[in-house]
Amino acid sequence: AQTVTQSQPEMSVQEAETVTLSCTYDTSESNYYLFWYKQPPSRQMILVIRQEAYKQQNATENRFSVNFQKAAKSFSLKISDSQLGDTAMYFCAFMRQGGSEKLVFGKGTKLTVNP
């Protein structure tokens, strides 16, 4: 069974600085998707970034980028120029491609951006 581990329960960063959130996963699959979701205090789950495992190029979305290391089964999220609105819980998630499998989430990292 797939597992997702986020080893940092809480992190903090100063506004305008860069922070990296860690995520590792365990799977025997070759084709899958990885996601980072943001959950602000409103509890709405917001997609931050998505990575297809077959793509070697790391995904980027404006200030958000990932470092995807398939062999190491690592999927870290880098937030550049942190903003107060980035304060939220961040969840890493795994989904096998094309199969009848469930979504698997990590336990989350609570990120606080300080002014």
Added chain:
Amino acid sequence: DGGITQSPKYLFRKEGQNVTLSCEQNLNHDAMYWYRQDPGQGLRLIYYSQIVNDFQKGDIAEGYSVSREKKESFPLTVTSAQKNPTAFYLCASTDPGHFSGNTIYFGEGSWLTVV
């Protein structure tokens, strides 16, 4: 606009009552999921369904039941057997068979409180 609608947003349950949380999607997704989130915790899978008239237990299915009579609907019943149901409940859907990459869509969630 396509999306997932959860209702009600807030629900109060008396001891011994069964209550049902609604989840409807118009995204034509095959897969739907129910997650429970306790304060400061990650998402734990209750039930999931990959196709109409079929569903599987997740990690914490005891005290819950679901049905999947229609593709667009996946209601969750919290039964009286669930001794600690106070939590935030999230419904999600996706299309696992979509080759070009897909996204997990979430509803806005439902708060359930035992009174």
